[in-house]
Amino acid sequence: MTRRALLERGIAALTGLMALIVGLPIIGYLLGPLIKPTPLQYVDVGAVDRFPVGQTTLVKFHDPSPLPWAGQLADTALWVRRREASGPNAFQVFSVHCTHLGCPVNWRPGAGIFECPCHGGVFYEDGTVAGGPPRRPLFQLRWRVAGTHLEIESAPLPTVQSKA
Numbered sequence: 472m473t474r475r476a477l478l479e480r481g482i483a484a485l486t487g488l489m490a491l492i493v494g495l496p497i498i499g500y501l502l503g504p505l506i507k508p509t510p511l512q513y514v515d516v517g518a519v520d521r522f523p524v525g526q527t528t529l530v531k532f533h534d535p536s537p538l539p540w541a542g543q544l545a546d547t548a549l550w551v552r553r554r555e556a557s558g559p560n561a562f563q564v565f566s567v568h569c570t571h572l573g574c575p576v577n578w579r580p581g582a583g584i585f586e587c588p589c590h591g592g593v594f595y596e597d598g599t600v601a602g603g604p605p606r607r608p609l610f611q612l613r614w615r616v617a618g619t620h621l622e623i624e625s626a627p628l629p630t631v632q633s634k635a
């Protein structure tokens with residue numbers, strides 16, 4: 472092997488090593504959240520009294536579960552339906568996103584339905600599909616009452632279809 476070839480191989484090896492040293496932390500930063508399970512946590516969305524029985528209320532929600540670079544996309548909303556004053560079936564918490572292509576659904580209290588403005592998807596008040604292109608009911612999130620406050624479990628969607 473000539474001196475020139477040896478030098479070229481040495482430079483190539485050094486360049487590869489430097490690229491590895493610089494690239495590994497970047498790859499780890501980008502792929503780490505995909506590999507690491509997302510920690511679930513409950514988020515306080517307000518006092519239980521804020522949600523009158525028989526009504527469906529929009530709640531702004533900062534979801535701590537998305538990837539760190541989600542930015543404003545982590546600021547989302549939920550529909551909280553209060554069915555009863557208390558008990559295990561007191562609430563239903565729906566993702567605001569339509570199960571067709573993810574547009575935010577609107578609650579129409581007069582008709583008692585959720586309506587999706589994008590392609591005309593319609594859901595009944597319990598989140599089941601009433602019509603249009605969606606095939607699945609609205610995604611539901613787990614909830615619990617802690618003291619006098621309602622807490623929602625943040626989780627990557629899709630989550631549960633009904634509270635266990």
Ligand code: FES
Pocket residue numbers: 569570571572573574587588589590591592603604605
């Ligand atoms: S996104 Fe809702 S019907 Fe298509």
